[in-house]
Amino acid sequence: MIAELGLAALWLAAALAALQLFGGVLGLRPRGEALAAVVRPAAVVQAVLCALAFAALIAVFARTDLSVALVAKNSHSEKPLIFKLAGAWGNHEGSMLMWVMIMAAAGGLIALVERRLPERTMLATLAAQAFVSLGFYAFLLISSNPFARLDPAPLEGAGLNPLLQDLGLAFHPPTLYCGYVGLSIAFSFAVGALLTRQVTPEFAKVMRPWVLGAWIFLTLGITAGSYWAYYELGWGGWWFWDPVENASLMPWLAATALLHSASVLAARDALRAWTIMLGVVAFSMSMIGTFLVRSGILTSVHAFAVDPTRGTFILALLAIYIGGALLLFAVRAGSVAEGERFSIMSREGALVVNNVALSAILGIVLLGTLYPLLTEAFGVRVSVGPPYFNPVSAMFFAPMLLVLAVGPLLRWRRDRFDRVQASVVAAAVAGMAALTAALLIGGIKLLPMIGMGLAGMLAVASFLPLKGRSLRRLPLPVWGMCIAHFGMGVALFGVAADSAFTQERLVAARVGDTARVGPWTIRLASVSPVAGPNWTALQAQLQASYNGHAPHQIEPQARTFWTPPQSTSESALLTRWNGQLYAVIGGEAEGDRWQLRLWWKPFVTWIWYGGGLIGFGGLLSLVGRVSGDLKRRSVRRRHAERRAEATA
Amino acid sequence: MTGAFKPKHQRLVLVVIALAALIAAALLAMWALRNQASYFYVPSDIAARPPAAGRAVRLGGMIENGSLKTRPDGVTIDFVVEDGKARVPVSFTGIVPDLFTEGSGVVAEGSMQRDGRFLATNLLAKHDENYVPRELKDMTEAQKRQTVAEATR
Numbered sequence: 001m002i003a004e005l006g007l008a009a010l011w012l013a014a015a016l017a018a019l020q021l022f023g024g025v026l027g028l029r030p031r032g033e034a035l036a037a038v039v040r041p042a043a044v045v046q047a048v049l050c051a052l053a054f055a056a057l058i059a060v061f062a063r064t065d066l067s068v069a070l071v072a073k074n075s076h077s078e079k080p081l082i083f084k085l086a087g088a089w090g091n092h093e094g095s096m097l098m099w100v101m102i103m104a105a106a107g108g109l110i111a112l113v114e115r116r117l118p119e120r121t122m123l124a125t126l127a128a129q130a131f132v133s134l135g136f137y138a139f140l141l142i143s144s145n146p147f148a149r150l151d152p153a154p155l156e157g158a159g160l161n162p163l164l165q166d167l168g169l170a171f172h173p174p175t176l177y178c179g180y181v182g183l184s185i186a187f188s189f190a191v192g193a194l195l196t197r198q199v200t201p202e203f204a205k206v207m208r209p210w211v212l213g214a215w216i217f218l219t220l221g222i223t224a225g226s227y228w229a230y231y232e233l234g235w236g237g238w239w240f241w242d243p244v245e246n247a248s249l250m251p252w253l254a255a256t257a258l259l260h261s262a263s264v265l266a267a268r269d270a271l272r273a274w275t276i277m278l279g280v281v282a283f284s285m286s287m288i289g290t291f292l293v294r295s296g297i298l299t300s301v302h303a304f305a306v307d308p309t310r311g312t313f314i315l316a317l318l319a320i321y322i323g324g325a326l327l328l329f330a331v332r333a334g335s336v337a338e339g340e341r342f343s344i345m346s347r348e349g350a351l352v353v354n355n356v357a358l359s360a361i362l363g364i365v366l367l368g369t370l371y372p373l374l375t376e377a378f379g380v381r382v383s384v385g386p387p388y389f390n391p392v393s394a395m396f397f398a399p400m401l402l403v404l405a406v407g408p409l410l411r412w413r414r415d416r417f418d419r420v421q422a423s424v425v426a427a428a429v430a431g432m433a434a435l436t437a438a439l440l441i442g443g444i445k446l447l448p449m450i451g452m453g454l455a456g457m458l459a460v461a462s463f464l465p466l467k468g469r470s471l472r473r474l475p476l477p478v479w480g481m482c483i484a485h486f487g488m489g490v491a492l493f494g495v496a497a498d499s500a501f502t503q504e505r506l507v508a509a510r511v512g513d514t515a516r517v518g519p520w521t522i523r524l525a526s527v528s529p530v531a532g533p534n535w536t537a538l539q540a541q542l543q544a545s546y547n548g549h550a551p552h553q554i555e556p557q558a559r560t561f562w563t564p565p566q567s568t569s570e571s572a573l574l575t576r577w578n579g580q581l582y583a584v585i586g587g588e589a590e591g592d593r594w595q596l597r598l599w600w601k602p603f604v605t606w607i608w609y610g611g612g613l614i615g616f617g618g619l620l621s622l623v624g625r626v627s628g629d630l631k632r633r634s635v636r637r638r639h640a641e642r643r644a645e646a647t648a
Numbered sequence: 649m650t651g652a653f654k655p656k657h658q659r660l661v662l663v664v665i666a667l668a669a670l671i672a673a674a675l676l677a678m679w680a681l682r683n684q685a686s687y688f689y690v691p692s693d694i695a696a697r698p699p700a701a702g703r704a705v706r707l708g709g710m711i712e713n714g715s716l717k718t719r720p721d722g723v724t725i726d727f728v729v730e731d732g733k734a735r736v737p738v739s740f741t742g743i744v745p746d747l748f749t750e751g752s753g754v755v756a757e758g759s760m761q762r763d764g765r766f767l768a769t770n771l772l773a774k775h776d777e778n779y780v781p782r783e784l785k786d787m788t789e790a791q792k793r794q795t796v797a798e799a800t801r
Contacts, residue, residue, distance in 0.1 A: 341659055349662070356666045360673035367677045371685060381688035387704060388684035392677055396669075506742060508722020569743075586743030589722035595743050 006056025024127025047108025125192030182214025190279030223611030247289030350407025431457030451496030458489030476624025484617025491610025
């Protein structure tokens, strides 16, 4: 019954999306006001219906209703409740329902609160949002119905991939999806502005908080996903340039570029067409990522089902939406009048460098991700990994960071270098100091060395814009910018330190043996079997002491799940402020020995602290912008009231 | 330097710089892809035209029965990957994946050494039904040996 209710809610929501589309399109025509009036309510009700459908899916998973095919395929009655719930989106159909729900929620939210744009642009935007949603409703209802029944119902479910039975899963996909799908708003705004030719600073100011919101979710989602891969996969790496990771990085790169170009449009009325283009590209990257992940052309832990019809379906959607938007852009971009001019030596100039570099990196990642698919069409199998991605993207990343040290110090429109010279020298000195320190330590490869120099420079440069300003009166968005840029430096230092200083030991140890890795001495105290709710494991007790301090106990496990039958290795981590000890237990070796893999990873945690800081900076900026808008709105209302009183 | 240009020219200069940077990125990426992509080999490919020593490649095939040996250190293994036509000796130091046994398929990432051994830095194996390296999946589905034969064609 619950499943049928969910399905009905979904169909109704799809019908409302159709209404929203037609209301928006017809409402744009002369004398269409009556139809235009349905658009906002349709968007809001649609969001509520989608939320109901999603709640219905959660409910059938919570009760393990095995007569629902999706539950039978992906869940099991003997699974902890939190993983039953998380299992609702740990599969293809459920995750697509979440996609559609977030998309409807985003559309409903702008329909409810956004009143600053000209009403015609709003209508076109909501129509575009409905048009995109409709494709995904069709995809969900026709080829991926999450509520399909199974008759007869099986006695027990097939279980959830153990790699996904982790608390990280409960939060990682929803966060990432809020980011991916939140970018659909930027896409719809861009299309709406193109349709009504209203590309103005006001438009950028309206779009910016929405992009910022999606970007924060993306940032945190990528950071969390990277940490999940790091501790759950047991390989000790935090980024594999796996196509699925790239699929999340590409929208982030585009959205980061969009945030920066939108601030140029908002402040200076320049980069009009380019900002619109980025709005289209950012969500296109989200859709391409979904296609890559869900179509099954890439096999990975994220490819739930290999189903060619689904791949074709998403490919068709991609062609319609991306192709359509680009075509519209090509037709209309010429009529978006040229924006304000600026000198190369200006804030705008620096932001253009940021945009070009981010676009170049985006192109490099996209090419590297698609290259194996291209060559496979010609019968050559290749894989593309760090030897390609690291140096090639660094070639654009490093100059971008150099400009980042200077850009925020420059004035809009036109500036002179000698005005900021002192600050630049301070940043350069910090960078050179870090570089020299790295050189003195010695034995560090070129890329990590450059990374450390840049990180040192950023640590100082990101706070230079505060110089000479009253800290108490500083607007929140400026704080946000400084903290996000500083976070970039922190993350970069973590990355560089991890690749420069990581030490690895691989040993076969008897119980009672000790092994050394970096400053750590690790003693294998015992190996014993343990059992969990749906797994058994071999667990090693390791006593790890740092430089002869009192030992801490850590317990890595080699787990065996039985539904579905599979093994995972649960790494054990010991975190200090200056790094992490990472331990994995492998198999049994001859002579009662156990394989242990130990890493000492100095400052590796700074990667995720940095990611968190970047997200936090975004959040500060968002809070600042939204509260500023609300304040202006209430001031305007008071003025209007006073004027009304005066005339009365 | 900026004073030398009129605003309109500056705009043009910006566009030209941006385009040049993007084209440079594309060329650089294509060049790096040709040089850095790691190609997939089966043992008979390696016998016919061996990759340069030290170049990162992937080797796929069957683990020869009776060839798997562990060295005294307990963490280094030697085995032979074959495809029915040729054999390649492989060494690997590390924790092997769960489904790594003689007679089953494997994809090894690593490089050929001057002495003709393949030094593997990573072994890809089947994690579960939903997560199978592409090459391995084909092997298990299409009766492993035939697929290896197909790949050599």
